[in-house]
Amino acid sequence: MGACYRTRDRDLTTSRPMSEDSSVADAATLAAIRAELIDSYDEELEQEMEEDRLDRLDGVPLEGREPALSRGLYFRELLRLQHELVRLQDWVQHEKLRIVVLFEGRDSAGKGGVIKRITQRLNPRVCRVAALPAPNERERTQWYFQRYVAHLPAAGEIVLFDRSWYNRAGVERVMGFCAEADVEEFFRSVPEFERMLVRSGIVLVKYWFSITDAEQAFRFRMRIEDPLKQWKLSPMDVESRRRWEDYTRAKEDMLARTHIPEAPWWVVEAVDKRRARLNCIAHLLEQVPYGHVDHPPVHLPDRVRHADYIRAPVPDTMIAPDRY
Template identity: 60%
Template sequence: MAGKKGPRDSTPAKRLPREVYERELLRLQVELVKLQEWVRAEGARLVVVFEGRDAAGKGSTIKRVAEHLNPRVARIVALPTPTERERTQWYFQRYVEHLPSGGEIVLFDRSWYNRAGVEHVMGFCTKEEYWRFLHQCPLFERLLVEDGVLLRKYWFSVSDAVQEQRFRTRLDDPTRRWKLSAMDLESITRWEAYSRAKDEMFAHTDIPEAPWYVVESDDKRSARINMIAHLLSTISYHEVQPPPLELPPRPASTGYQRPPRTLQTYVPAHAASLVEGTGNTA
């Protein structure tokens, strides 16, 4: 199995220093832009699958991967619950619709592996549907790879203690409360069921053509750096020289006059009110 590891160390993950993290993240994000331009120039198709337990750090990593990329080239796909119509389709059909065309990158924030995880554990699919998925998934992914799709699959691994800590933080943070659902909380009581489901999934879908890569994510900073660095290392891209650009000289005025400001409705200066009377001009 790709990305094999020994028993998990119970020692808390040492956090990567912020200065080191931010410096290396910026360097890697510059490389991601180079990768993007190579994908566009070569007409390549790149699919990156992000999977893992709730609060494992998938979303924050996807955010850093896509932060400086062109949204017309790199798309994030996070599908909602399937509709009644979609439930009658071939399971992979709704995901095929979102696969990249030439010159595109697709980042799946969860993917077809929902069936091997939450759907199986929570009883949202039948046993027949579950085992059919485990049989068909390697076939489906081999077809993608044989057709030239660059498929990379990452599993974000988080300990039970860190997951619970992140859940508690979300409960208390109004900006992240939306990330927490009743189903997320139920994953605490079904920890071992999800572990068995993940092991079964790996046994069937960790194939040479599309191996799983495990990202230790108790320290989110390290997880982001490790995942992005690994992704870049798996693709033989090169820097594509952009066409030369030069700012043209601004032409002389031809007499245009801006309409009076009183004729337009402006947004109130809320920012200015924050520093009024403080003497802060920085």
């Protein structure tokens, strides 16, 4: 992986060929930079290995699951796609685009995992996540779409909705948090609302992450077994298991009535989390034609030093204990 960071023998601060006096120091700096970058990738690899471990917890059946995408191929493609996401980000800023991506699906379908991989290497000021909690008393009296509109992007921004206004067609409908008349009004309004967004210049992409009944049961069981992930399993999630068929009917109705030419739905097969992430990111990149944006070279200036400056010592009482 270190080969990815090979650079010409040049002075990074002046873009001139390095002198013999500075070559040793600069080579050491580049080696340290490579080590830090590779270490950051190692952390991601450890995270994936931990997911593999959880997938094999004792007592959890794995029958019927297709072999997962190999870790090596997954990481190579993920890093390649994340590089393209950075290029897309540059283009969005340069062209002042506005992009909205909706991620919907059952609990534990993998929405959070793909959102994390999309945002992992992007500027949070450009690409941000909107994950709205349940509406408060005031919001429940507003126009239904009003609290979502507040999170729409300005020019040069990407917003990823981790669940969206489609809550009304899903959890709110199934759990009885709204009347059926409210659902029907939503279905009348949402196509026009989305057409209005698209006419205003927003690029709107909608994804439904699809998993099987058995896979959701397996992922819920993983959360029960793992003390670091038990917080992810809410009472609402537990109840959703019992109402699997109700959610299926609601999803089918939602897709049929809100799949419009201006804002179609895209279904991501998500039983294999790795394939789902790669497929979703690759497809998202295809939705926005983007090109290369030239950036001026960065030159680090020499640090200003003042002869009268003396660094003040840090009191021992302020230093965190050195336990490791």
